[in-house]
Amino acid sequence: MFSTIVSQVINGLQSGSIYALVALGYSMVYGIILLLNFAHGDIIMVGAYVVWYSMSNLGLHPVVSMLLAIIACTLLGMLIEKLAYTPLRSAPRLSLLITAIGVSFLLENGFQLIFGAGAQTVPTLVSGPSLSLGSVTVSFPAMLTLVVSILSMAALTFLVQKTKLGKAMRAVSEDMGAAQLMGISLNRTISFTFAVGSALAGIGSVLYLCAYPQASPTMGSMLGLKAFVAAVLGGIGSIPGAMVGGFAIGLAEALVSAAGLSVWKDGVVFAILIVVLLVKPTGLLGKPIVEKV
Amino acid sequence: MKKRILALALAGAMTAGLLTGCGGGTPAESKAPAGSSAAGSGAPAAEGGEILVGVLANTTGDNAVYGNAVQNGVMLYIDQLNEKGGINGKTVKAIAYDEKGDATEAVNAYNRLVGDGITALIGSVLTGATIAVADETYDMNMPQITASATAAGVTMLDPEKADSEIRTNVFRSCFIDPFQGEKMAQYAKDKLSAATAAVIFETGNDYAEGLKDAFVAKCGELGITVTNEEAYAKGDVDFKAQMTNVAASNPDVVFCPNYYEDSGMIVTQARQVGVTSTFLGGDGWGSIAKYASAEDLEGAVYCSGYAAGTPAVAQFESAYTAKYNEDVPNMFAPLGYDSAMLMCNALKAAEDAGLEAGTDEYKQAVIDAMKATKGLEGITGTYEFDEYNNPIKSAAMMKLEGGKEVFSEMF
Numbered sequence: 267m268f269s270t271i272v273s274q275v276i277n278g279l280q281s282g283s284i285y286a287l288v289a290l291g292y293s294m295v296y297g298i299i300l301l302l303n304f305a306h307g308d309i310i311m312v313g314a315y316v317v318w319y320s321m322s323n324l325g326l327h328p329v330v331s332m333l334l335a336i337i338a339c340t341l342l343g344m345l346i347e348k349l350a351y352t353p354l355r356s357a358p359r360l361s362l363l364i365t366a367i368g369v370s371f372l373l374e375n376g377f378q379l380i381f382g383a384g385a386q387t388v389p390t391l392v393s394g395p396s397l398s399l400g401s402v403t404v405s406f407p408a409m410l411t412l413v414v415s416i417l418s419m420a421a422l423t424f425l426v427q428k429t430k431l432g433k434a435m436r437a438v439s440e441d442m443g444a445a446q447l448m449g450i451s452l453n454r455t456i457s458f459t460f461a462v463g464s465a466l467a468g469i470g471s472v473l474y475l476c477a478y479p480q481a482s483p484t485m486g487s488m489l490g491l492k493a494f495v496a497a498v499l500g501g502i503g504s505i506p507g508a509m510v511g512g513f514a515i516g517l518a519e520a521l522v523s524a525a526g527l528s529v530w531k532d533g534v535v536f537a538i539l540i541v542v543l544l545v546k547p548t549g550l551l552g553k554p555i556v557e558k559v
Numbered sequence: 560m561k562k563r564i565l566a567l568a569l570a571g572a573m574t575a576g577l578l579t580g581c582g583g584g585t586p587a588e589s590k591a592p593a594g595s596s597a598a599g600s601g602a603p604a605a606e607g608g609e610i611l612v613g614v615l616a617n618t619t620g621d622n623a624v625y626g627n628a629v630q631n632g633v634m635l636y637i638d639q640l641n642e643k644g645g646i647n648g649k650t651v652k653a654i655a656y657d658e659k660g661d662a663t664e665a666v667n668a669y670n671r672l673v674g675d676g677i678t679a680l681i682g683s684v685l686t687g688a689t690i691a692v693a694d695e696t697y698d699m700n701m702p703q704i705t706a707s708a709t710a711a712g713v714t715m716l717d718p719e720k721a722d723s724e725i726r727t728n729v730f731r732s733c734f735i736d737p738f739q740g741e742k743m744a745q746y747a748k749d750k751l752s753a754a755t756a757a758v759i760f761e762t763g764n765d766y767a768e769g770l771k772d773a774f775v776a777k778c779g780e781l782g783i784t785v786t787n788e789e790a791y792a793k794g795d796v797d798f799k800a801q802m803t804n805v806a807a808s809n810p811d812v813v814f815c816p817n818y819y820e821d822s823g824m825i826v827t828q829a830r831q832v833g834v835t836s837t838f839l840g841g842d843g844w845g846s847i848a849k850y851a852s853a854e855d856l857e858g859a860v861y862c863s864g865y866a867a868g869t870p871a872v873a874q875f876e877s878a879y880t881a882k883y884n885e886d887v888p889n890m891f892a893p894l895g896y897d898s899a900m901l902m903c904n905a906l907k908a909a910e911d912a913g914l915e916a917g918t919d920e921y922k923q924a925v926i927d928a929m930k931a932t933k934g935l936e937g938i939t940g941t942y943e944f945d946e947y948n949n950p951i952k953s954a955a956m957m958k959l960e961g962g963k964e965v966f967s968e969m970f
Contacts, residue, residue: 270807273832277799385820387850396831403806405831477831478796478824480850488794523800528791529762 269401274524275517280408280477282516283415287470288493289500289508290422291343291463297439297503298459299355301362305346305369307490309464313339313471314481315377318388328391336468343464344457352453370487378483385482388475407476418469419509425462426505435459439503488532492519495539501552510550608649610906610916612637613672615682615692617660626684628888629706630655632895633681635875635882640903647910651903658683662691669695678916679703679906679925681898684891686710697726702905702925704730706898707891711735714948728926730948732898732937734864736766739841740773742862742954743814746970748781751837753811757787759801759825761817764793770816770841786810791821802829810836818843823850830855844957846964853962865890865939866955866966875938890939897937905929940969 288310295303313335320331350369354362394406426432434455437445446452474489475481492515500511515535522534542549614633617626637653645651654675658665665688672680679702683689689708696703711718714729734742747753756778760771771788778785786808789801802825805813813829813836815822826838826847840847840861848856866872875896879887887893908928914921935942940952958967 267807270803273803273806274800277797277803277832280799281797385850387823390852396833403833407831477799477828479827480796480820480824485796519797520800523791523797524804526789526804528789528795528801531795532792 270524272402274520276402276404276408277524278517278520279513280411280516281519282513283411284470284474284477284489284512285493285496285515286509286512287415287418287466287473288489289496289512290419290505291467292490292494292497293500293502293505293508294435294459294463296497297505298435298456299351299362300359301351301366302494303463304363304366304490304494305350305373306463306467307486307488307493308370308373309339309342309346309467309486310471310474310489311377311481311483311486312342312373313468314388314475314485315381315386317391317472317475318386318481321389322386328389332391332472335472336465339468339471340461340465343460343467347457347460352456370490374483374487381483383483385480388479388481390479391472391476410476411473414469414473418466422462422466422505431455431458492535495535497549499538499542499549501549504549504551504553507549507551608645609652610646610649610910611675611677612651612653612902612906613669613675613677613680613682614653614655615658615665615668615672615680615688616655616684617688618655618657620659620661622660622685624888625707625891626657626660628891629682629684629895629898631879631883632706632892632897633899635879635892636896636899636903638882639878640899646903646907649910651906653681658688660685660688662688664688665692666695673699673701676917677701678921679902681706681895681902684708686713689713693726693729696728700728700919700922700926702728702730702902702922702929704732704898704902704929706732706894709733709735711947725947727930727948728922730901730929730944730950732894732901732939732942732950734952734954735949736769737773738949739862739954740770740775740814740816741777742970743770743816743839743841743860744774744777744781744783746860746862746956747778747812747814747839748783750970751812753783753837755784755786755808755810756812756814757789757805757808757810757836758785758814758816759787759789759791759798759805760815761793761821762790764817766818766841766843767816771814774814774816795821796824797828798825799828799832802834803832805829805836806833809834812837812839814839816841816843819845819847819850822847826851826855826859848959848962848964853959856959856962859959860967861957862954862970863890863957864954865893866957869955869966871936872938893938897939897942900937901929901932901935901942904932904935 291306295301316335316338317331320326320334321328346369350365351362354365392407392410396406397404397409426435434450437450438455496511496515497508499514500507518534519531522531614630616630617623618630634653637651641650654672656668658668665683669692680696681704683692683705684707686708689705690712693703693713705713708731713731715723715725717723747756758771758774760767775785787805789804791798815825815838822840822844838859842863844861875893876887879892905925905928909921909924912924914924930944933943943951945951953969956967956970957964
């Protein structure tokens with residue numbers, strides 16, 4: 267019984283760390299330009315297709331394919347920002363939000379048009395010995411996912427807290443106008459934020475494929491929505507909040523399924539969203555929003 | 560002004576659409592199918608050594624790929640039979656009409672066949688059309704067999720009730736969905752000596768739930784303990800939580816009656832969380848080998864209506880290719896072939912009894928002979944019928960070996 271619970275917690279942490287990586291992208295972008303970038307989940311889908319294409323059709327080594335996917339996601343994130351969001355920077359928030367949804371549809375349906383609606387199987391990316399702790403088995407992909415995502419989060423925290431670019435990001439998110447007056451390049455900082463968020467999405471997509479080796483055009487939409495819930499739960503705009511939220515959503519899903527209520531899994535995730543919005547709209551670690559006059 | 564032009568253009572487009580719609584929908588002389596079956600319109604009944612059999616299939620429109628396969632299979636058998644001398648020297652003449660997959664068209668086409676003087680019917684292909692025609696044939700006690708309609712309501716008058724009256728005149732050559740579940744439970748018991756089993760299925764999917772219910776019920780009958788009944792929702796990709804539960808009870812077999820994409824991920828994740836049980840699947844597993852690794856799938860077994868490349872089938876395949884100049888497209892062609900075989904076998908019994916084709920006694924004799932079918936070897940198995948006129952036949956067991964789906968045995 268105990269070992270089953272431990273295994274379920276590990277399952278939850280594995281899927282939770284993917285949610286956390288995706289939620290970070292949501293949160294960072296929201297933090298800086300107050301945009302819910304609904305195309306973020308689809309960047310993961312693109313990353314998955316890059317891995318699939320470069321392994322199955324170009325015959326590249328898994329590691330090369332993974333790096334390619336992360337690079338492709340980073341570039342795509344920056345490209346979307348330049349093409350779709352920069353022209354709307356002074357437009358109402360709603361226009362930006364709708365544009366984001368449009369980009370998401372464009373990516374999903376575009377890939378469906380090119381590669382078909384069916385799922386593509388990605389060959390095994392990583393293999394290694396699983397770890398046995400007593401009666402608990404931890405699979406190699408699960409270990410890898412946890413380690414890589416924790417390392418990525420540590421690197422991100424360092425980047426945001428200790429580097430000059432990180433400082434610029436924090437400044438822009440605090441007060442865009444003042445930051446600009448201080449000589450911070452707005453375009454560069456926003457581009458950089460998108461790049462980092464999308465790179466994390468790329469890492470997320472590689473880890474996703476380690477666990478669920480199929481790429482399909484709509485794979486990003488549910489994943490993106492759940493990561494969004496994770497970001498809101500943690501407090502949107504907050505980096506540690508996104509991590510906590512991601513792990514919490516992953517654990518909630520695993521435990522609901524473990525209790526035999528797997529059919530209610532999605533329901534529970536979105537119920538969490540509703541409860542958070544009703545009870546503590548700023549999320550677990552979010553700062554209360556003070557309207558500036 | 561601009562708006563008016565647009566409105567005119569739209570109206571024009573709509574009218575054009577209507578016209579073409581009518582053109583497509585006119586009850587045109589359905590094309591006589593390939594092969595021997597020149598339409599025998601107006602012939603009163605079997606005269607001059609002919610037995611008239613009607614064939615209904617949707618050879619145009621959506622899902623025509625099924626209809627064409629069934630019809631080709633049927634015609635192939637009838638041609639082969641006639642080459643060998645027909646039934647007691649009489650030629651079997653098939654009259655085929657296209658019913659476009661539509662229930663109304665199917666009933667119209669059937670009435671036309673009755674006018675043509677048929678004495679038995681092979682068809683239709685899709686469930687809806689088949690049930691509509693079955694209502695008509697039941698009233699006339701016309702012997703009917705379908706190669707492909709899997710819904711319980713084809714042979715049962717009220718599929719909601721287990722003790723429903725059945726359409727005594729309607730048979731089918733394909734399995735119905737629950738049959739596969741029972742088959743796999745029996746296989747687990749007989750071949751794998753399983754004492755415990757788990758199932759994982761997609762909720763809200765009629766196919767998966769039908770197979771699962773039948774499997775669980777049969778397990779109860781056979782004394783196999785079902786340790787877990789795990790469910791998931793459409794679109795789920797993470798099955799590790801459910802599989803961890805399965806791993807904890809460590810059953811002998813895991814029955815996974817889902818389609819290949821989900822099943823592939825379920826098997827992969829099951830192995831990751833330490834499930835070592837043998838996986839069993841239904842015919843939705845076709846081409847699973849591409850969706851999970853060879854090691855993870857090794858030893859898994861699924862049942863299929865038709866195993867391409869088995870010895871019994873090779874002859875059929877070469878004959879089919881010779882006649883139609885294409886490969887056997889799917890399992891509906893062999894099922895069509897088998898349905899024609901079953902029908903002709905039953906017709907022979909009525910002929911042997913010396914009855915006159917088209918009479919009520921003749922039809923009843925055909926139905927009785929069909930019901931009494933036992934041990935008749937077809938392409939897709941050995942046939943007999945259960946109380947609901949569904950075939951009891953062996954299924955092709957496909958085993959995963961070294962990343963390949965290999966035919967293992969008929970079971």
